Amino acid sequence: MQVTGLHHAYRRHAVLRGIDLSLPPGILAGIVGENGAGKSTLLKILSGEMRPTSGTVTHGGRFGYCPQDVVLNDALTVRQHLAFFKTAYGLTDLRRAEEIMAALRFTEYADVRSGVLSGGTRQKLNLTLALMHDPQVLLLDEPYQGFDWDTYQRFWELAARLRDSGRSVLVVSHLAYDAERLDRLYRLEEGRLQSHTPVPSPAPAPEGTTV
Template structure:
């Protein structure tokens, strides 16, 4: 994915003021920043959910997007969500989804309605829906909110596997202590990306 000179405003409030970014294949990249600086706006633009005022986003291959706000139907079960998304993505089977559910340890909830799930389990489903079609580019907005420590560690194993098979992963977070798990780290500040760092290992 390549991003050039992205600008976006809400009325008179300018949020993105010329964002440039290259997301290479086989990279796990993070964008950190305080709440309200425009991280979620940036991911919405990158995913196509929001049209920028100016700028260009180029990407190739399938992409997955895990928004910060979980958007699920409380009347449906976990399995029904998987079936609906499989039809939307034209995925022939649920192999990737089932593998992800095993990694995140919530396979036993397949027949539970979303209304009965905890916030952390809903987030597990949210993440599963984003990766079940095996995307080449994965955009994750605060993807581990509500996770316990074990699930948090399993999340990083999951996205590292995506990276290690040549996919591009972008994780947005306000927590700077995650940066040791990333290949590159950027800070979103004053509407632009700053302070690119190459992480060891």
């Protein structure tokens, strides 16, 4: 993915002021920034959900987008969500989805309605839906929100495997936990991306537990 000269403003308030970013295959990158810095706006533009005021975004293949806010139908089971997205993606089977569910350890909830799942398990499904079509570029907005410690560790193992298989993975978060796992780290500040390499600190267990 290649981003060049990205600007965005809400009315007269400039949020992004010339973003340049390159995500070649086989990279695990992160963007951090304070609340209101424009991280979610940037991801919405990168995913095509929002048009920038100016600038270009070029994708080299399929991409997956896992938004911060989980968008699920509470009346549908996990399996029904997978079937819906299987059709939407034009997939022939659910093998990839089943592999991700096994990696995140929530296969046993396949026939449970999403409306009764815990926040952490809903986020597992959210991530699975973004990954099940095997995208070349994966955009993740606070992807481990609500994960317990074991799932948090499994998420990073999964992200590393994706990177090692030649995928481009971008993780956007409020704080730079586990910075040593990343190949590149950027800080979004005053509408601009700056290369940032903080001293890694121990990551606390994410809040929330799974069902």
